[in-house]
């Protein structure tokens with residue numbers, strides 16, 4: 533049941549909702565938008581119909597115009613501000629030893645949850661370590677699991693760097709695996725969703741930029757991803773990630789203990805122009 537409700541007092545019958553509907557299920561036969569019952573299952577719940585209506589006359593699934601904010605070009609961040617955000621975001625490998633407030637993390641996740649997903653499946657799970665003590669315990673578990681692999685000579689070929697990671701931790705307490713991030717975010721998706729891996733990566737990229745906008749540092753953590761998904765798979769259970777989920781990636785985050793003073797210039801990326 534979609535609960536597609538039109539305020540007939542305000543609807544001007546412009547048909548914008550119908551023409552923007554990606555599933556093409558909104559009909560204008562009566563001059564007022566309507567979705568036939570047998571077409572409801574084709575709705576991908578993107579809420580474009582609510583978002584596009586100039587009169588605020590549409591609501592779907594209980595979401596009406598009052599749930600969102602009014603959009604206008606002048607309300608968007610300026611191009612230079614976005615450029616500064618994109619160029620100023622860096623991988624953070626040095627964190628303050630403190631937790632971020634739960635309300636701040638919730639806001640980061642709420643915004644990241646607006647990232648696009650294939651077929652608008654939204655079958656993502658954001659597994660969060662919101663307390664540094666828990667992450668430090670997890671680090672012990674991960675390192676112990678890796679050490680066991682090394683002892684049993686089961687470390688796959690090409691992954692000898694994990695020997696150095698254990699060595700660095702034991703000899704000097706240097707944490708190359710998690711970079712002493714106080715928090716961890718693992719985004720996973722239902723394996724059967726339309727595009728599990730891509731959805732997770734886009735969600736994390738969205739999370740990362742929004743975090744950067746408020747001085748919160750992040751690190752795409754390939755080493756932790758490898759550890760959790762392949763080397764010490766018991767960690768996936770420990771994290772409570774369901775078996776029918778595919779882990780997209782692991783990201784550490786927290787308040788940085790360093791501050792970069794300038795952006796760098798990478799010039800244009802490699803471009804192939806098709807003629």
Ligand SMILES: Cc1cc2nc3c(=O)[nH]c(=O)nc-3n(C[C@H](O)[C@H](O)[C@H](O)COP(=O)(O)O)c2cc1C
Pocket residue numbers: 621622623624625711751752753754755756
């Ligand atoms: C998919 C991915 C995996 C990464 N894995 C790690 C990692 O395991 N450890 C690490 O220190 N940095 C990791 N990085 C960070 C990259 O080294 C970093 O993005 C790159 O050097 C560019 O630096 P910048 O992010 O500060 O611009 C990873 C980045 C990406 C995108």
